[in-house]
Amino acid sequence: MTAEGPTELKTYLPSAAAMAGAHVQGMAAYDALCAEAEADYAGYWARHARELLTWKTPFTQVLDDSNAPFFKWFADGTLNASVNCLDRNVERGLGDKTAIIFEADGGEVTRTTYSQLLARTCQIANGLRSLGVQKGDRVIIYISMSIDGVAAMQACARIGATHSVVFGGFSAQSLRDRIEDTGAVAVITADHQVRGGKQLPLKSIVDEALAMPGCGSVKNVLVVKRSGADIAMTAGRDQWMADVADRQPTTCEPEWVGAEHPLFLLYTSGSTGKPKGVQHSTGGYLLHAALTTKLTFDLKPDDVFWCTADIGWVTGHTYITYGPLALGGTEIVFEGVPTYPDAGRFWKMIQDHKVSIFYTAPTAIRSLIKAAEANDKVHPKSYDLSSLRILGSVGEPINPAAWEWYHLHVGGGRCPIVDTFWQTETGGHMITPLPGATPLVPGSCTLPFPGIQAAVVDETGKDVPNGQGGILVVKKPWPSMIRTIWGDPERFKKSYYPDDFKGQYYLAGDGAIRDAKTGYFTITGRIDDVLNVSGHRMGTMEIESALVSCTELVAEAAVVGRPDDTTGEAICAFVVLKRPRPTGDEAKAIAKQLRDWVGKEIGPIAKPKDIRFGDNLPKTRSGKIMRRLLRSLAKGEAITQDTSTLENPAILDQLGENL
Numbered sequence: 212m213t214a215e216g217p218t219e220l221k222t223y224l225p226s227a228a229a230m231a232g233a234h235v236q237g238m239a240a241y242d243a244l245c246a247e248a249e250a251d252y253a254g255y256w257a258r259h260a261r262e263l264l265t266w267k268t269p270f271t272q273v274l275d276d277s278n279a280p281f282f283k284w285f286a287d288g289t290l291n292a293s294v295n296c297l298d299r300n301v302e303r304g305l306g307d308k309t310a311i312i313f314e315a316d317g318g319e320v321t322r323t324t325y326s327q328l329l330a331r332t333c334q335i336a337n338g339l340r341s342l343g344v345q346k347g348d349r350v351i352i353y354i355s356m357s358i359d360g361v362a363a364m365q366a367c368a369r370i371g372a373t374h375s376v377v378f379g380g381f382s383a384q385s386l387r388d389r390i391e392d393t394g395a396v397a398v399i400t401a402d403h404q405v406r407g408g409k410q411l412p413l414k415s416i417v418d419e420a421l422a423m424p425g426c427g428s429v430k431n432v433l434v435v436k437r438s439g440a441d442i443a444m445t446a447g448r449d450q451w452m453a454d455v456a457d458r459q460p461t462t463c464e465p466e467w468v469g470a471e472h473p474l475f476l477l478y479t480s481g482s483t484g485k486p487k488g489v490q491h492s493t494g495g496y497l498l499h500a501a502l503t504t505k506l507t508f509d510l511k512p513d514d515v516f517w518c519t520a521d522i523g524w525v526t527g528h529t530y531i532t533y534g535p536l537a538l539g540g541t542e543i544v545f546e547g548v549p550t551y552p553d554a555g556r557f558w559k560m561i562q563d564h565k566v567s568i569f570y571t572a573p574t575a576i577r578s579l580i581k582a583a584e585a586n587d588k589v590h591p592k593s594y595d596l597s598s599l600r601i602l603g604s605v606g607e608p609i610n611p612a613a614w615e616w617y618h619l620h621v622g623g624g625r626c627p628i629v630d631t632f633w634q635t636e637t638g639g640h641m642i643t644p645l646p647g648a649t650p651l652v653p654g655s656c657t658l659p660f661p662g663i664q665a666a667v668v669d670e671t672g673k674d675v676p677n678g679q680g681g682i683l684v685v686k687k688p689w690p691s692m693i694r695t696i697w698g699d700p701e702r703f704k705k706s707y708y709p710d711d712f713k714g715q716y717y718l719a720g721d722g723a724i725r726d727a728k729t730g731y732f733t734i735t736g737r738i739d740d741v742l743n744v745s746g747h748r749m750g751t752m753e754i755e756s757a758l759v760s761c762t763e764l765v766a767e768a769a770v771v772g773r774p775d776d777t778t779g780e781a782i783c784a785f786v787v788l789k790r791p792r793p794t795g796d797e798a799k800a801i802a803k804q805l806r807d808w809v810g811k812e813i814g815p816i817a818k819p820k821d822i823r824f825g826d827n828l829p830k831t832r833s834g835k836i837m838r839r840l841l842r843s844l845a846k847g848e849a850i851t852q853d854t855s856t857l858e859n860p861a862i863l864d865q866l867g868e869n870l
């Protein structure tokens with residue numbers, strides 16, 4: 212990622228205002244938490260688990276590592292996640308407090324109190340039960356940002372069903388794959404989703420997925436009404452959410468589950484094969500969701516918290532559906548996009564709702580910088596952002612220039628930025644500043660969250676000295692870690708606890724470097740074949756298989772990433788067709804056709820930005836594709852690598868040509 216080493220950059224100390232009343236005040240307090248975890252690791256997590264969560268049956272065990280790397284936490288304790296997020300808050304007098312401020316794409320605002328959210332969750336939970344959905348069943352949720360979306364996740368948790376949310380931008384094929392892999396009994400969706408003033412289908416995509424083979428497990432489809440437009444309903448399978456839930460009682464006996472009970476599965480891309488179903492637990496996951504929301508965002512009772520992620524991604528799970536609600540916070544749920552009706556939407560919403568904590572992705576910031584620089588009207592300076600006190604960043608490295616802009620123009624120079632490094636698999640923040648404690652360095656996610664044993668090692672698992680890059684690992688299991696890959700424990704072991712590290716350390720899949728002086732971490736990017744496009748994880752293999760599945764046209768394809776100013780990385784595909792290499796308009800037309808194909812196979816987020824055609828791909832004599840050459844070609848760099856092992860060096864000129 213950055214060429215700049217963190218030490219050359221300015222350091223920002225937490226201001227007196229950021230420190231005042233912070234949950235963790237000053238580095239001494241941070242160090243004390245780390246020391247507590249060091250001295251008694253189990254005791255440290257157990258203390259937080261007792262303080263932050265309500266247990267039906269208190270746990271007596273903390274970490275069980277008897278079947279490593281399948282670690283268990285708090286295994287003999289029982290609890291319910293929705294009781295922790297909802298009932299608990301109502302019981303402590305927060306029933307009338309606003310839980311969610313929902314703003315629709317068109318700007319309409321709906322406020323939902325904790326009592327109302329609990330009532331709605333119970334109605335949906337009762338509705339699901341009335342259809343026979345039970346503890347342990349899987350439920351797919353394919354819906355856009357909405358109160359019912361959050362309530363549906365909570366409702367699954369209430370009855371012990373395991374939810375698996377599929378981002379509304381995924382195609383019917385991707386949805387089908389997830390339905391089959393989870394063996395889901397029900398799908399919760401909406402008639403349409405509305406984004407950027409446009410109405411886009413959801414239910415018809417569910418219909419398309421369910422018509423494909425492998426979806427026989429699905430007995431019921433519940434449809435939330437969003438657009439009210441005509442849609443097809445299949446008798447005996449599809450029902451309106453209103454018909455199933457609205458007449459249900461507003462109370463619902465929760466299903467008490469063991470702490471290890473799978474709260475959700477969330478599919479994410481790996482370096483090989485199909486997306487993997489990351490399985491999260493109830494107790495350990497919820498603990499870290501609550502603890503990181505409390506310490507990283509310093510959430511207080513009067514805050515208005517806004518995480519702009521979609522509930523289809525892990526950030527939306529942890530920092531919309533679970534973390535802020537577990538603490539009784541008030542949060543924004545936003546249906547729309549940052550550029551509609553104009554690129555001032557985020558700033559206007561911060562102003563209107565007096566948002567105090569704002570959490571978004573570098574890709575959004577970078578695109579809003581461009582818009583603001585072109586038009587004062589959508590510049591943050593045209594809005595009153597004085598309510599802000601903490602800013603956050605997630606999903607990809609934030610480049611120092613974007614960091615400085617965010618700090619100055621959005622945060623008015625007074626709000627600490629928490630650059631939070633974590634992953635779908637980690638459940639919550641792993642390396643991050645704490646706003647009232649950590650001196651900030653733009654571009655660095657600074658130091659591990661207290662208790663997290665992050666380290667940088669070499670290929671053999673040995674620590675590398677600070678100042679030298681290496682592989683990011685976590686040396687000890689932590690409560691919110693991935694439990695397994697659904698249905699594929701071997702793949703879990705191989706992906707995260709490979710033998711190279713003697714099966715001891717969790718392998719994040721990212722490279723990192725620690726600053727020689729401060730020990731601060733900077734993430735240098737993925738070390739596997741995973742791309743990060745606008746903060747969305749995509750496997751190169753996944754896109755390649757989508758391309759070659761267009762059997763009529765494509766003979767071979769190789770996909771690599773190249774740096775992109777706005778999206779972080781962009782997808783570049785090198786394609787060999789089953790017909791002579793096209794040029795000019797024909798090449799453009801085929802590229803479009805292939806882009807649409809990938810959009811259909813995976814979803815629009817996976818469409819390659821560049822497609823280049825060749826008579827062949829650069830291969831060694833043994834037939835291996837030389838991806839490092841492709842990466843150079845994608846960047847438009849001169850080839851300086853040794854190409855003597857290449858079977859067909861002439862191919863490089865062809866593939867270097869942009870369409």
Ligand code: WTA
Binds near residue numbers: 604606634636656746
């Ligand atoms: C990247 C998103 C640098 C990283 C929560 C990781 C980051 C992948 C940061 C996980 C950050 C996430 N700085 N890189 N602050 N946050 N990443 O599973 O490569 O969608 O492995 O989880 O995003 O992406 P995922």
